[in-house]
Amino acid sequence: MLRRLVAACRIVSLCVAVAFAAKSGVGNLDRGDTRLLISECKLHALLRTQCAYVLATAFHETGGLMMPVRETFATSDDQAIACLDSAWAKGKLPWVTSPYWRQGWFGRGYSQLTHENNYRTVSIKLGIDLVSFPAKALIPEIAAKVLVMGLKEGWFTGKKLSDYINLGTTNFIGARHVINGTDHAGKIAKYAVAYDATLEQGGYSVM
Structure with a gap:
């Protein structure tokens, strides 16, 4: 009986998440560069729930565009x-x-890479000169690595995605500490639930 109840609750939760995704635009795996981000998540062997949080972060930081953007959504550096x-x-x-x-260190990409020290850190990590050419952070393939590897390895705050989301725990609210404290943590957690549902439906696997 208990197992059937748990299964039923899971189905209801999944349906609610999918409905939320359809209404808000969150969870659309064909929106913008979402497929690119999913591929990058698989390349780095992220769990489905971790990938969901990566996508949720990108959705929030890009205003739902799922494409690299400049801070303030400006169309030029100036x-x-x-x-x-x-x-x-x-x-x-x-x-x-x-x-x-x-000096050009404003936010760029899917994760809004900001400040000179972060540009320098990412340049070293990726072996790509973003210090001399910060606009490279807008190139989708580079921006995807910044987001996925940055969250996985804890480049931004010292906190890693696995500190909050792993095989034993799924703390979508706490995971915001990996990027920016508790800023909009609840909202992004809802996005993550929606993405997790659509990724599950899509058969996400890192195998």
Whole structure:
């Protein structure tokens, strides 16, 4: 009886997640560069739940586009700098102590790679010069590696995806610490549940 109840709850949860995905656009595996990100997750042997969180992060950080973007969603570097300058002048960035963006270190990619030290770290990790050419962080294939490897290996905060999501635990809310503390953690967790459902339906496997 208990097993049947658990199975029934699982089916209900799956149906709810799929319905949420259909309504919000989250969970669409053909949206933007989603398939590229899934391939990168498989290349690095991420669990299905870990891949779901990678996709959820990309969905949030790119505003649902699932394509590499500049911070502020600007269409050029100059526009991004101007937008950030304007926001800072108006006091809309109270957590910022210095205008990091003026030297080109504003957010780029699926994960919004930001600040010179992060660009330098990623350059060393990937063997690609993003310090001299930060715009390379917008190249999908490079941006995908930054997101997937960064979350897996803990490049951004020292916290790894496996600290929160592994074979024994699926803590989609806590996993936000891998990128940015608790910022929008609940919202992104809902995205992850939706992606996990569609990945399961699609037969995601790293074997």
